[in-house]
Amino acid sequence: MTILGIPILSWLIFFPLFGAVVLLFIDKEKVAALRVVTLIFSLIEFIISLPLFFAFDSTTAAMQFVEDYWWIQSYGVSYKLGIDGISLLLVLLTTFLTVLCILCSWRAITFRVKEYMISFLFLETGMIGALVALDLILFYVFWEVMLIPMYLLIGVWGDPKRRIYAAIKFFLFTMAGSVLMLVAILALYFINLKATGKATFDVLELYKLGIPIQTQYWLFGAFALAFAIKVPMFPFHTWLPDAHTEAPTAGSVILAGVLLKMGTYGFIRFAIPLFPNAAFDLLPLISALAIIGIIYGALVSMMQPDLKRLVAFSSVSHLGYVMLGMFAFNMQGVQGSIYQMLNHGISTGSLFLIVGMIYERRHTRMIADFGGLSKVMPIYAIFFMIVTLSSIGLPGTNGFVGEFLILLGAFQSNVVYGVLAATGVILGAAYMLWMFQRVMFGKITKPENEKLKDLNAREIVTLIPMVIMIFLMGIYPKLFFSKMDATVENFLKDFKGRVEMKADLPSPKMIAEIKK
């Protein structure tokens, strides 16, 4: 299914790539042209993605806008794309955030602008591809494609002091996980080939496979590790503060906004539906790690002297909520979880934008170097406050809806989980408000801060869409929930059905007999 006969998902994937190719032909000295062209491409990309939202049929859980062609037929590798209620919103988040990232890089990136913009568009292709791919190999390709430009963004345009360490750490952590995932993908392929005689990497086909529980544990483990590192879940999170701190602003925004979501999206699209029994059995482990992440992230965040590290640890805490909600396996938990993915993209993305804006002015991210900025930057203060409140999950903002539903879902599935995780509500307020106070309130103590300029028009334009989304998603969430209702219902029905059917799974003995 396509819109007006246009294969829209392919367009979305390859249009940024086309943009990158166009950039190749622009003289690298013409910085302004490079910026404008990239902005136009990202804007058009966003506009192309918008019809998806309106043309999306929210009554069905089936994949939509599907494109399906053979890629390597002999091995069953296909070029299969499609979106459902889960990926729809994430795709929109990606195209939306990319525009803002280009805008916020306007002045921040002055060095190798051409390569930077090309990397960014390349990254967008990777992200969209990973979100719409329905073939495991195709997904894996896009998954790895994302890695390279992100590695470059950190390693080349990062903060000179530690960017190489951070970039390599990021690369190695992610690679370690994804290599295991590749092995698991191949194993899954062979298991399916043996069971059905059909060579395919189509996830929708592979969902139907009943895999012995022991094997499920191993395969789920491999997938889960790859995704858990990306999320990142405690204790695999230590690459994140380094990557965030060293990355340029736009890199942090897109990393927090979209790349981390690839981990959580991976769970909900691949790890859980492919291996539901293993996921169900490991629920206590994942939930425990998620809760530890919520509390641990908050406590460590509280003590960070560096703004970006503080926000990075707050991400660990927020993503803990996402994982907890997902593994509540009820409507509120899972929907809250998906919503929180979007929220985190918006609010943490905005936080990085905001931190980036003072970094550009002061070239420091240390909280101790600020104080009293509200006085000289009142407009900045308003935006910062709103975003902080969204991150805290104040009712009326997007953060509340997600956090509330997740906690409610967790509470319903296990009271103890709900209660423990809810302490994050207190800690979240503590570390965010303390940070805000130290940066914005009090008297200006550093003479450098006295002459700081308030936000300019471009910066305001970058932040306004975020603020609109914060309130829209907080006040009228139905607009977005209605898109994912059917998909999530189906996801849960499917999941529960298969968990209940656990007894029917072939045991290793049976398999041995079949072999003979």
Next chain:
Amino acid sequence: MFEYVWLIPLFPAIGFVLNGFLGRRLGKGFVSWVGPSAIGLSFLTAIFIFFELIGRPPAERHFEKVIFDWVVSGNFRTVIGYQIDPLSILMALVVTGVSFFIHIYSVGYMHDDPGYPRYFTYLNLFVFMMLNLILANNFLLMFVGWEGVGLCSYLLIGFWFEKDSASNAGKKAFVVNRVGDFGFILGMFLLFTSLGKHGIWTLDFTEVFANANKLDPATVTTITILLFIGACGKSAQIPLYVWLPDAMEGPTPVSSLIHAATMVTAGVYMVARCNVLYSMAPVSMAIVAIVGVATAIYTASIGFCQTDIKKVLAYSTISQLGYMFLGVGVGAYSAGIFHLMTHAFFKGLLFLGAGSVMHALSGELDMRKMGALRKKIPITFWTFFIATLAIAGIPGLSGFFSKDEILWQAFSSSHGHFLLWLVAAVAAGMTAFYMFRALFMTFFGQSRVDPHVAHHIHESPKIMTVPLMILAFLSIVGGYVGVPHVLGGANHVHEFLAPVVGGGAELGKAHAGISLLSQAWASSGEAGGHSAALELLMMVISVVIALIGIGIAYLFYIKNPALPKLLAERWRGLYRLVYNKYYVDELYEILFINSLKSLGTGLWRGFDDFVIDGTVNGIAYLIGWLSGSIRRVQTGLVQNYAFAMILGGVIIAGYYLIRGIFY
């Protein structure tokens, strides 16, 4: 008119938007009009609706208006919807009315502040949030208002954000309130899931209360205790009261509006709103009553030694909130709400009076540097005096009626107890003492005013004194809507609220008993007259206790001003303990703040940096070292490679061989 209930919160919302976006550009004149008139319109709407409501028979005084679906996920569904019933409209009247006068007062008080538009933006937002809290027809929207007012409180306490003490106080208020909200949110979860077990998936007030009987008592007890934790945060009760005294860092009209008259009473309102649940859980009611009365006497004692006039009033507010909780805790919901209303008048007035004193004395707060202001700022003095009489419980003023009803119910209600009454009565005497102490120190005796300040002491402008006078008027007459039957009056508050709070409580019985008794009293000399006599006796006792308190204050601060100092030196340890507020702030700092900070640092340095990154970097070094060693294997000699290949082949073959055997 009912259909237009949404207008009540809408006007302040419009005020918020206009002031927020245009206030700075269009200037003070614009803001001074928009701010108060937004609240005024909302007040008018509430009045219209109120009259329409009382035009209906009591059983039909309920109306709900759903605006739109809010959070809908599976069987969880909440709406943005408002409800009108006697309780919500009474609260709305109090809130919009008092807010209106305080907004007007603020026009004068804040006039020279550079943050003037910002001030009114926040203030309008506050009223909007407060009205959502009150008018909500479900728990979740109530929670929106609940946290929303907390936000405004945070913003307004820290209004002068350049002062560290102010921004600290704001943060403290928010975080302590979040501790309470943690309880509130868990209470909602438990309520939702336990009703869900019976197939009722709702957080809607009407549906919840209609189906509350399906819940088992233990669950209801847990739910109500959790909700009460929320109330303790918002309404500053033990152990979460610590934020309110610090909240005095905000502009004084804010202290008056948010931290005395309206927001802090939200907890009392919530308990009254959930009376159906509380009445099912005697244990929770006992907890509410005991926490209330303990807070009342404990903070009254702190009030003894405070020298900052706003701090005295702050502790007094906490103490009075304790009374309200005592009231609702013994099932006298309407008495609690009645006291909430009269307290809004007189405590709002006291704070505005303190603001007027500050205005006269160039911002002085220390009562040791005041004195003899009676003649210099007469309007402020007289209105402050009236409010002090009202809070002290002098017969004829509003505080007397409402406080006395709580005291009587604490004694006579089926949930009441003699000890509750006793403690509350003693606390009433203490209230009278410290309030008159404040009055005497401020307005009587010798002037201790700084000479630099003394020569331009002046009465506040009309825009400030008129609200004072209106509130003083209300502080006098506000009580006459709830005159006890024994005094031959008619308790209109009671009757009006009965459809909401009457059914739930066993109070109904007690109430019927009282009116029966008062009839008996009226016919005099009959058997029941004994109890009515008792009620009168109790009333007399509480008045006597109050008079004793006033007498001691007179003795200490007028007759013999050297006496307090003497006593303080005599009982030095005790004095320092009370003066330092029993060191609770310091204790909390050590227990919670410092320990969490150390934990955070410990986890970061110890676990993140040392354990995880240590492992990761360790592996990296290990690989580096290994590859350095392995490099030596690449000798370049063909026979070595051949050996390695054979070895590898043997291992692989061996593996399959073994596998084949064991499978």
